[in-house]
Amino acid sequence: xxxxxxxxxxxxxxxxxxxxxxxxxxxxxxxxxxxxxxxxxxxxxxxxxxxxxxxxxxxxxxxxxxxxxxxxxxxxxxxxxxxxxxxxxxxxxxxxxxxxxxxxxxxxxxxxxxxxxxxxxxxxxxxxxxxxxxxxxx
Numbered sequence: 165x166x167x168x169x170x171x172x173x174x175x176x177x178x179x180x181x182x183x184x185x186x187x188x189x190x191x192x193x194x195x196x197x198x199x200x201x202x203x204x205x206x207x208x209x210x211x212x213x214x215x216x217x218x219x220x221x222x223x224x225x226x227x228x229x230x231x232x233x234x235x236x237x238x239x240x241x242x243x244x245x246x247x248x249x250x251x252x253x254x255x256x257x258x259x260x261x262x263x264x265x266x267x268x269x270x271x272x273x274x275x276x277x278x279x280x281x282x283x284x285x286x287x288x289x290x291x292x293x294x295x296x297x298x299x300x301x302x
Contacts, residue, residue, distance in 0.1 A: 165247075167244045167245055167246050167247075167252075168244065168245055169224060169242045169243070169244055170224060170243055170244065170245040170296060170298075171224055171225060171226055171227065171242070171243035171294070171296065172224060172225075172226035172227075172240060172241070172242050172243070173226060173227050173228070173229060173240065173241050173242075173243065173294065174226065174227075174228055174229075174240045175228070175229055175230070175231040175237050175238055175239070175240070176228050176229070176230065176231060177230075177231055179203070179205060179228060179230060182205075182228055183196070183205060183228070186207065186228075190209070192207050192208060192209050193207070193208040194206075194207060194208075195207075195208070195216075201276075202229065203229075203230065204227055204228070204229055205227055205228040205229070206225070206227050207225055207226045207227055207228060208225050209223065209224065209225050209226065210223045210225075212225070236264070236284075236286070236292040237292075239291075239292070241284075241291065241292045241293055241294060242293060242294070243282075243293075243294035243295070243296050244293060244294065244295055244296070245296050245297075245298055246295050246296065246297055247297065247301050248297060248301075249273050249281045249282075249283060249295055249296075249297035250273075252295050252297075253273075253283060253285070253295070256285045256287075256295075259288070260288045261285050261286055261287050261288055262285060262286040263283060263284075263285050264283070264284040264285055264286055264292065265283060265284065273295075273297070278299060279296070279298070279299055280296050280297050280298040280299040280300075280301070281296070281297040282294060282295065282296050282297075283295050
């Protein structure tokens, strides 16, 4: 079974400037989350339904976050959906990657209410990649 890329993430230094650029340039819809979500910005890149799910296949939405001092936060990344996040974390380790952790506790996935479990990993080349176990599979 293949695990699909379901989301992208891009860092920014000035969130207001970034939101304005992507809204004005590409017409993307912006949903600014609150402090309880780390002020994350959810981005809709195509038409969605009432639940925020894309109406067309072969499309992904994304998000923006504030860059930090960590070099891993300075580049865009993708998020891959997995059916079992703990099993995927073990596969990452066995294949030579590294589990970085969620935002709250190192080595443990974060629960994103209504979305699912999320954790960041590093692949064998040092790229940061997100893993998401959708809430529908919990």
